[in-house]
Amino acid sequence: xxxxxxxxxxxxPAHPANLIPELCRAFYNLGWVTGTGGGICIRQGDxxxxxxxxxxxxxxxxxxxxxxxxxxxxxxxxxxRIFLRRPTVPLKESACTPLFWNAFTLRDAGSCIHTHSQHAxxxxxxxxxxxxxxxxxxxxxxxxxxxxxxxxRLGGTGKALSYLDTLVxxxxxxxxxxxxxxDSMAEAMEKYPDAAGILVRRHGVYVWGPDWEKAKTQAECxxxxxxxxxxxxxxxxxxxxxx
Amino acid sequence: xxxxxxxxxxxxPAHPANLIPELCRAFYNLGWVTGTGGGICIRQGDxxxxxxxxxxxxxxxxxxxxxxxxxxxxxxxxxxRIFLRRPTVPLKESACTPLFWNAFTLRDAGSCIHTHSQHAxxxxxxxxxxxxxxxxxxxxxxxxxxxxxxxxRLGGTGKALSYLDTLVxxxxxxxxxxxxxxDSMAEAMEKYPDAAGILVRRHGVYVWGPDWEKAKTQAECxxxxxxxxxxxxxxxxxxxxxx
Amino acid sequence: xxxxxxxxxxxxPAHPANLIPELCRAFYNLGWVTGTGGGICIRQGDxxxxxxxxxxxxxxxxxxxxxxxxxxxxxxxxxxRIFLRRPTVPLKESACTPLFWNAFTLRDAGSCIHTHSQHAxxxxxxxxxxxxxxxxxxxxxxxxxxxxxxxxRLGGTGKALSYLDTLVxxxxxxxxxxxxxxDSMAEAMEKYPDAAGILVRRHGVYVWGPDWEKAKTQAECxxxxxxxxxxxxxxxxxxxxxx
Amino acid sequence: xxxxxxxxxxxxPAHPANLIPELCRAFYNLGWVTGTGGGICIRQGDxxxxxxxxxxxxxxxxxxxxxxxxxxxxxxxxxxRIFLRRPTVPLKESACTPLFWNAFTLRDAGSCIHTHSQHAxxxxxxxxxxxxxxxxxxxxxxxxxxxxxxxxRLGGTGKALSYLDTLVxxxxxxxxxxxxxxDSMAEAMEKYPDAAGILVRRHGVYVWGPDWEKAKTQAECxxxxxxxxxxxxxxxxxxxxxx
Numbered sequence: 001x002x003x004x005x006x007x008x009x010x011x012x013p014a015h016p017a018n019l020i021p022e023l024c025r026a027f028y029n030l031g032w033v034t035g036t037g038g039g040i041c042i043r044q045g046d047x048x049x050x051x052x053x054x055x056x057x058x059x060x061x062x063x064x065x066x067x068x069x070x071x072x073x074x075x076x077x078x079x080x081r082i083f084l085r086r087p088t089v090p091l092k093e094s095a096c097t098p099l100f101w102n103a104f105t106l107r108d109a110g111s112c113i114h115t116h117s118q119h120a121x122x123x124x125x126x127x128x129x130x131x132x133x134x135x136x137x138x139x140x141x142x143x144x145x146x147x148x149x150x151x152x153r154l155g156g157t158g159k160a161l162s163y164l165d166t167l168v169x170x171x172x173x174x175x176x177x178x179x180x181x182x183d184s185m186a187e188a189m190e191k192y193p194d195a196a197g198i199l200v201r202r203h204g205v206y207v208w209g210p211d212w213e214k215a216k217t218q219a220e221c222x223x224x225x226x227x228x229x230x231x232x233x234x235x236x237x238x239x240x241x242x243x
Numbered sequence: 244x245x246x247x248x249x250x251x252x253x254x255x256p257a258h259p260a261n262l263i264p265e266l267c268r269a270f271y272n273l274g275w276v277t278g279t280g281g282g283i284c285i286r287q288g289d290x291x292x293x294x295x296x297x298x299x300x301x302x303x304x305x306x307x308x309x310x311x312x313x314x315x316x317x318x319x320x321x322x323x324r325i326f327l328r329r330p331t332v333p334l335k336e337s338a339c340t341p342l343f344w345n346a347f348t349l350r351d352a353g354s355c356i357h358t359h360s361q362h363a364x365x366x367x368x369x370x371x372x373x374x375x376x377x378x379x380x381x382x383x384x385x386x387x388x389x390x391x392x393x394x395x396r397l398g399g400t401g402k403a404l405s406y407l408d409t410l411v412x413x414x415x416x417x418x419x420x421x422x423x424x425x426d427s428m429a430e431a432m433e434k435y436p437d438a439a440g441i442l443v444r445r446h447g448v449y450v451w452g453p454d455w456e457k458a459k460t461q462a463e464c465x466x467x468x469x470x471x472x473x474x475x476x477x478x479x480x481x482x483x484x485x486x
Numbered sequence: 487x488x489x490x491x492x493x494x495x496x497x498x499p500a501h502p503a504n505l506i507p508e509l510c511r512a513f514y515n516l517g518w519v520t521g522t523g524g525g526i527c528i529r530q531g532d533x534x535x536x537x538x539x540x541x542x543x544x545x546x547x548x549x550x551x552x553x554x555x556x557x558x559x560x561x562x563x564x565x566x567r568i569f570l571r572r573p574t575v576p577l578k579e580s581a582c583t584p585l586f587w588n589a590f591t592l593r594d595a596g597s598c599i600h601t602h603s604q605h606a607x608x609x610x611x612x613x614x615x616x617x618x619x620x621x622x623x624x625x626x627x628x629x630x631x632x633x634x635x636x637x638x639r640l641g642g643t644g645k646a647l648s649y650l651d652t653l654v655x656x657x658x659x660x661x662x663x664x665x666x667x668x669d670s671m672a673e674a675m676e677k678y679p680d681a682a683g684i685l686v687r688r689h690g691v692y693v694w695g696p697d698w699e700k701a702k703t704q705a706e707c708x709x710x711x712x713x714x715x716x717x718x719x720x721x722x723x724x725x726x727x728x729x
Numbered sequence: 730x731x732x733x734x735x736x737x738x739x740x741x742p743a744h745p746a747n748l749i750p751e752l753c754r755a756f757y758n759l760g761w762v763t764g765t766g767g768g769i770c771i772r773q774g775d776x777x778x779x780x781x782x783x784x785x786x787x788x789x790x791x792x793x794x795x796x797x798x799x800x801x802x803x804x805x806x807x808x809x810r811i812f813l814r815r816p817t818v819p820l821k822e823s824a825c826t827p828l829f830w831n832a833f834t835l836r837d838a839g840s841c842i843h844t845h846s847q848h849a850x851x852x853x854x855x856x857x858x859x860x861x862x863x864x865x866x867x868x869x870x871x872x873x874x875x876x877x878x879x880x881x882r883l884g885g886t887g888k889a890l891s892y893l894d895t896l897v898x899x900x901x902x903x904x905x906x907x908x909x910x911x912d913s914m915a916e917a918m919e920k921y922p923d924a925a926g927i928l929v930r931r932h933g934v935y936v937w938g939p940d941w942e943k944a945k946t947q948a949e950c951x952x953x954x955x956x957x958x959x960x961x962x963x964x965x966x967x968x969x970x971x972x
Contacts, residue, residue, distance in 0.1 A: 035880040035950035056946060116877060118957055122964075130966045133874050145376050147417060147446035148359060151278040163419040174876060176892040203876035217299060221278035228361055234964060235365075235477060237373045388619050390660060390689035391602060394521040406662040460542060464521035471604055478608075478720060480616045631862050633903060633932035634845060637764040649905040703785060707764035714847055721851075721963060723859045 009062050016042040016049035017062040019212060024051060028058035032115035032223075038204065040113045041100045042212050046070050047084065050100065052091035066093045070104060095178040096206075099185055103208035106189045107157050111215035112208040119227040120205040126233045128171045128201055138188050139171030141199055143229045143239045151221035156196040156208045166240055167225060168192065171199040197222050252305050259285040259292035260305040262455060267294060271301035275358035275466075281447065283356045284343045285455050289313050290327065293343065295334035309336045313347060338421040339449075342428055346451035349432045350400050354458035355451040362470035363448040369476045371414045371444055381431050382414030384442055386472045386482045394464035399439040399451045409483055410468060411435065414442040440465050495548050502528040502535035503548040505698060510537060514544035518601035518709075524690065526599045527586045528698050532556050533570065536586065538577035552579045556590060581664040585671055585692055592675045593643050595694035597701035605713035606691040612719045614657045614687055624674050625657030627685055629715045629725045637707035642682040642694045652726055653711060654678065657685040683708050738791050745771040745778035746791040748941060753780060757787035761844035761952075767933065769842045770829045771941050775799050776813065779829065781820035795822045799833065824907040825935075828914055832937035835918045836886050840944035841937040848956035849934040855962045857900045857930055867917050868900030870928055872958045872968045880950035885925040885937045895969055896954060897921065900928040926951050 009017060023040050027033045039057055041050040048068040051060055067085040075081040081097070094100070096114045103109035128139035143149070144166040152161050161167065170188040175181050185198050185206065196218055197207040207222055209215030229239050252260055266283050270276045282300055284293045291311040294303055310328035318324040324340070337343070339357045346352035371382035386392070387409040395404050404410065413431040418424050428441050428449065439461055440450040450465055452458030472482050495503055509526050513519045525543055527536040534554040537546055553571040561567040567583070580586070582600045589595035614625035629635070630652040638647050647653065656674040661667050671684050671692065682704055683693040693708055695701030715725050738746060752769050756762045768786055770779040777797040780789055796814040804810040810826070823829070825843045832838035857868035872878070873895040881890045890896065899917040904910050914927050914935065925947055926936040936951055938944030958968050 035877055035946050035953060037877060037880060037950075056942060116953070118953070118960070121875070121957060122960060125961065125966055126964065130961075131970065133970055145417070145445050146364070147443075148278055148280060151280060163417065174874070174892065200876075202874050213299060217278050221280075224278060224359070224361070228364060231361070231365060232368065232373075235369065237368055241374065241376055388660070388688050389607070390686075391521055391523060394523060406660065456542060460521050464523075467521060467602070467604070471607060474604070474608060475611065475616075478612065480611055484617065484619055631903070631931050632850070633929075634764055634766060637766060649903065699785060703764050707766075710764060710845070710847070714850060717847070717851060718854065718859075721855065723854055727860070727862055 015062075016044060016212075017065040017067075020049060020051050020065055021060040021062060023212070023216065024057040024060050027113075027115065030115075030117070030223075032117050032219075033057040034116070037116040038114045039094050039096060040111065040212070040215070041094070041096070042111045043070055043104055043109070048100075048104070050094050050097055052087065053094045055091065063087055064089070064091055066091075068093075074098075074101075098179045098182040099206055102182060102186050102189060103156070103206070106186060107155060107208055108210075109157060109208035109215070110210050111212040112206060113215050113219045114204060114206050115219065115223070116204040117223050117226070119223050119230060120199055121202060122230045123226040124171050124199050124201040124203075126230055128199075133202075134173055135201075138191065139199075139201065141167075141169040141171060141226065141229065143167050143225050143232075145241050146225060146228065148221045148224045148228075152196045152218055152225075153209065153214065154194050154196070156218060157210045157214075158194075168195060169197050169199050169205075169222065170195055171201055174200050174203040258305075259287060259290075259455075260308040260310075263292060263294050263308055264303040264305060266455070266459065267300040267303050270356075270358065273358075273360070273466075275360045275462075276300040277359070280359040281357045282337050282339060283354065283455070283458070284337070284339070285354045286313055286347055286352070291343075291347070293337050293340055295330065296337045298334065306330055307332070307334055309334075311336075317341075317344075341422045341425040342449055345425060345429050345432060346399070346449070349429060350398060350451055351453075352400060352451035352458070353453050354455040355449060356458050356462045357447060357449050358462065358466070359447040360466050360469070362466050362473060363442060364445060365473045366469040367414050367442050367444040367446075369473055371442075376445075377416055378444075381434065382442075382444065384410075384412040384414060384469065384472065386410050386468050386475075388484050389468060389471065391464045391467045391471075395439045395461055395468075396452065396457065397437050397439070399461060400453045400457075401437075411438060412440050412442050412448075412465065413438055414444055417443050417446045442469075501548075502530060502698075503551040503553075506535060506537050506551055507546040507548060509698070509702065510543040510546050513599075513601065516601075516603070516709075518603050518705075519543040520602070523602040524600045525580050525582060526597065526698070526701070527580070527582070528597045529556055529590055529595070534586075534590070536580050536583055538573065539580045541577065549573055550575070550577055552577075554579075560584075560587075582692075584665045584668040588668060588672050588675060589642070589692070589694035592672060593641060593694055594696075595643060595701070596696050597698040598692060598694040599701050599705045600690060600692050601705065601709070602690040603709050603712070605709050605716060606685060607688060608716045609712040610657050610685050610687040610689075612716055614685075619688075620659055621687075624677065625685075625687065627653075627655040627657060627712065627715065629653050629711050629718075631727050632711060632714065634707045634710045634714075638682045638704055638711075639695065639700065640680050640682070642704065643696045643700075644680075654681060655683050655685050655691075655708065656681055657687055660686050660689045744791075745773060745776075745941075746794040746796075749778060749780050749794055750789045750791060752941070752945065753786040753789050756842075756844065759844075759846070759952075761846050761948075762786040763845070766845040767843045768823050768825060769840065769941070769944070770823070770825070771840045772799055772833055772838070777829075777833070779823050779826055781816065782823045784820065792816055793818070793820055795820075797822075803827075803830075827908045827911040828935055831911060831915050831918060832885070832935070835915060836884060836937055837939075838886060838937035838944070839939050840941040841935060842944050842948045843933060843935050844948065844952070845933040846952050846955070848952055848959060849928055850931060851959045852955040853900050853928050853930040853932075855959055857928075862931075863902055864930075867920065868928075868930065870896075870898040870900060870955065870958065872896050872954050872961075874970050875954060875957065877950045877953045877957075881925045881947055881954075882938065882943065883923050883925070885944075885947060886939045887923075897924060898926050898928050898934075898951065899924055900930055903929050903932040928955075 039051045050066045100112040103112040127141045207219040282294045293309045343355040346355040370384045450462040525537045536552045586598040589598040613627045693705040768780045779795045829841040832841040856870045936948040
């Protein structure tokens, strides 16, 4: 298969190459992906669709989407990542690609969303350690007794949580290079198999789901919970109650 | 009447099957129905139009709307709810259906709106008991001397409140299953016949009106009052004054 | 002239009957006119265009606009207000009409805007007296040394303020009936001839200008100043400095 | 070349005369340019495109854009600024013109953005001196260990900052006339060659980049950092950590 000719740009608005630009515009309006940050990828069967890196996310065009085969061996110092299609304009794939891959390989996700939402970042500061950049162990955002918890799935792809469940989202330290989060994110995903997302201190959050619809609605539920958790903390209210 | 053929989808934008998707998009932009939460139903004469459960509310299509006859006997362990039309795609009717029905039977409402607005949830925490999940008696959100009180109707369907009235919205405990709120919501509606809505602790609010326009404007007025009530509480200002 | 035939609805988007609906939609998105509150009127020469009362402001249609001749004698117990055109659907003119008229007669304004912005209401509480509903004298919102002060005009229709001017907006008590604000608003406008707007405690603000463009930009500047003034107060910062 | 005939209005949406109105509408929706404040200019090769002063920025039309040759000698008491095209309607060029020129001459910028964002203004108050209008030395907004720092470029046009860099944005005093900021802005740009923007106390911020896309994304990153820096300050969290 000749790279670069795989994806005939579809006119179907439900095609991932059309959905990703539309969703990025929506996420921009939520304040999740301003300043070129954040993004979304979609995996459909044996193909992964990924947005480019370092561009205005609200102005991505379908032609800018990268298509990769799935599965594929992890890239190494000696081998590059394999692409089915690259944009015809010079762009680099999202720096989140190895992190998105964690969601595919460790949770069999069909979509993964990364946001720089300030609710997520404030949650990492108020629920984590806000006075250090390196922490000995993984931090935790914890909240209970909120209806929106019911919109989150066990491990991101399993059955929905109940109102009686306490939501726990691990918080890992940030790294200077986004791709270096791969191992600590994977470690946190393995240590917290029920977690539906991973918070990155002073950076944002990664959320995934079986498909883009469920990834998006879980990202909305988690963001809502980060927001109200931060409000509760600042108002001096406990975020976790005994059942 | 053969179920499934009742509703010929209308091209009239004022038809409930077209209005509900439009209103859900508007409510999504207000942050009321993110993460599949919340929704709206409309009753016109002997038909009730209800959105599906667990889907992205901002992407509902007219074809996704359920149509039910009104009145009908309450469903029991032995009888199902009766439908005039179900969507052609596999969907379940809103989990709020029994709660919407409270508004129809107890207040003769023509429309009922449920939101997960954070202003409503923060109001239940700052005006209710934020350290317990089970409370002995119904809580109360109370605010006086706000112009927006005049946009709220007595009992949700009666005459408009005056600037000199104190607005009281009961706060009931949340339950793990949304349908289990039916009885405590009904009890609060009977105990507070003048209340224009019911707050659900750590969950959101139910608001109704004689028609969708009045339900919507009352939902906006109540949300405004929850928001400013929360701001006043956090600023240390009293929300109720002597007249 | 036969009432009801004066206004041929124009297709010109700059015609007041088309502008008012458009501006009301914009104000709704700013949170200024939710729940049917607030509105805008435009005077062009000898005609005043006014929106209806008690309807969803974001859904007004050109046909809903009232047209009145200007000037006209004030309505009395024995005489009604004179109209050139009423909507063909049964609607009542905005309850703000006598207050808008204050801006026309006392300031020769060409447009007047009324909002229920929470920034305005919080300003009336934090800069006024938040523990009483009746105050002996007119309150004052005061702020200095903000660039946005330069967007406000002396008396609302005169020359622009300078960065070195202290902005003062009087705060009057609210009344149960909106039209009863007419006299206290007029009194405040006469006592504060330089004021570009009148705040109404626990209600909102009235702002005017020589034309709708200037009324709108001044409403934006004042709202910005109310918002940042409230933020400064809550952060413990002084809002007025010595020059 | 005859002034006024240079710019044939282009139908290309990527032409600066079409981009500036579109970007101003987007900035209005972000709250950056309400009340006629703020704006953006674009330089392409030997032409500078600038919006008019004192008009609703969200309603600018392509015909309202000024075109100036670049470079040109600074205007003096005896010489005017040179224009290639003025709007056909009577308008004045943006009062920011001399400040935009600083970005062109001192940083070789291709675009400069000025906002009145409240996040920027609150940052100048909480990180600067909020009790005086004249300060002896330039203030500083400082923040470290935030992912969004990576979206900012050294000096606004150089290489991207790293997560390990501390972002420093100088804060200069405001002046009654916007054009009088020219010298103090230039002084701050020379004293802080790595700064990607200049904050103006009680006024807003100037941000620039090699082209409009990079100026815009840096403006978004800085605004995000001002916003989260203000939130951290108000929550009592340190904004700068040891590496």
